[in-house]
Amino acid sequence: MNCLWCFESIIQKHTWSTIFTLSAMKGLCPVCRESLMILHTNRCTRCSRESVSEVCSDCLVWEQQGQFLDWNVSVFKYEGAVRDMLYKWKYRGDYELGYAFEREYSKGFAKVRKRAGKNAVIVPVPLSEERLSERGFNQAEMLAGFLKVKKSVVLKRRHSEKQSKKSRSERLASENPFQMQESIQTPVILVDDIYTTGSTLHQAAAVLKQNGAPFVAGYTLIRS
């Protein structure tokens, strides 16, 4: 087994589970795992951003504009190795590299599920058809695959320019690209790779709430 990031070989520990299942989890070597920065200090309770106050200034603005996303939890800080890995995984299209995040992402889900309630379903944020065929896979769907909970694909996305190419104000002003394919009556946990300004998640949450979802939270990999 080799590290997904530095390709150094990893010496596997033998435990009962690895012996019985015969398949070990793909992942990182201890050195690379150390280099991922996990968020755990003081955070905004609504968007997981590092902040001293309980609710950060961004979230207060969202509150004024009409808030649809109830809260978001992220796992990693957008810094150092995480930044490089996200780039290679998402934009270079290195699908396997996503497994590097599996351990921490599925570990962090327990708390999120507790907070959102047992009957919540997972909705991965979709890509537009064009973007999906360009990229070959949807990173949010891969993340959703790590979580052993019921998934539901109810959202559709129109093609628009990449969020990462837009400025903050452009993102906030953009038209809602999401549509619902059917209505939903259960609480929802939206899954995506990165929370930057939060506009993608808020737009998706708005559509979900207009179509019956009583409660929408976000569980994202990275908070930048």
Add this chain to the structure above:
Amino acid sequence: MKDYEMVIGSPDAKALTILARSFAGKRLLRSEIPLPESLFQKLVDDHLFVPFPSIKKHLFSHQCQRCYNRKRSYFGEMPCARCKERHVYCRSCIAMGRIGLCEPLYEWAGPEPEWPLREGLLTWQGRLTDLQLEAAEKAVLAVNTEQTELLLWAVCGAGKTEMLYPCVASALENGKRVCLASPRADVIRELLPRFKEAFAAADIEALYGGSPDKQAKSQLILATTHQLLRFHKAFDVLIIDEVDAFPYHGDPLLPLAAIRARKDFCTVLYLTATPRPEHKKRIQRKNLPHHFIPCRFHGHPLPVPKNILCASLKKHIHKSLLPPRLFIWIEQRCHDRQLLLFVPTIQLAEQMKTVLAPILLEKNLIGSFSEFAVVHSKDPDREEKVQAFRCKDIQFLICTTILERGVTFPSVDVVVLDAGHEVFDEAALVQIAGRAGRSPNDPDGHVLFFHDGRTEAMNGAIQLIKAMNKRAGFLP
């Protein structure tokens, strides 16, 4: 896309030359061919682009047809949204665009690109020394007679680049396509302006990770050896600079890429200051023609390194400090020259950055914090720092082996800390010693190896430097 607009319609002869120049001699993904779909389909139907599988299946493994990678750990599996199936893709060359099983690579099967016959391309005004001239004539002869291989063995600072000008000029003038490849992107970046000046009328492109040029449709191409992976039977003349350097040496795939990038009748020139054993063996067996240039262009001998034993070296390194003997030497040396300190690991370099700066300032060895810097391969500002060192804004530079070759500083003293460390092999030490005394105004410089036990590599390096000086006619 704009360049190809005129081609849309019917691909006439003129259009075909444009396409041939852009696409011949390469293996490309559809996404790397910037043609509109309709035109592309027409070209495929006319058999001008031929698709072939991008990943070959072997009995128990796969092989990427672009980078020749066969290692299982460098293949990933993904559920592909395009073909709706799970299939493998190559992780080894993914930085050049993902190669998946469901997508073919395309090769240009149309006419070969033709380049005009010209004269007087070389606009370089400098003059070669007699030794350089001799080597340059050998290279020109090799290119003109389509000799398969020639190794130019020139000491550090012999002026290898200038020696190449005549043979590159003669190849370009005869309508041949030339590539100069180096394992190091830094070298390519440094060479581009020099070649642009020397060949003002020729179009030149430089290819490296993140380079502004990407099209590779010029007659003369400067590229890192990794970029050779894009090419297939493309070049009449292939020059591989620093053939003994990593990653070209040590990565078995890159020499394969170099073999693939050359045409059936192609001249390969290897340049090196420190040939590796495999080349030395071939030279001894007389099946690799070579030419030796024993003297630097300014005619002075190479500085011979001095070994300095320092038994407590590891103790000091552990504390990220320099041994006291080194401090004393730094205090006593003349301060006109800048100081280049090589350390074995990035980790050590980073630790020294914080520990050493206040001490140096306190001892008055640097004027201010800005005169001290650390560079290594993971440093995002490495280009700026090297440039600042070249402009003498930085006086004291700590570096790892990234600065061992391909860079010229006019007047430096060189110190290698823990020269016995395994990263400093013989070639690396000879190259490091070659950083000193490169300018005709200051043809000398100190080279010190601080060690706690001599290694074969250190002895070998010093012997080699002495031997080269002797061959150049300097008495020991």
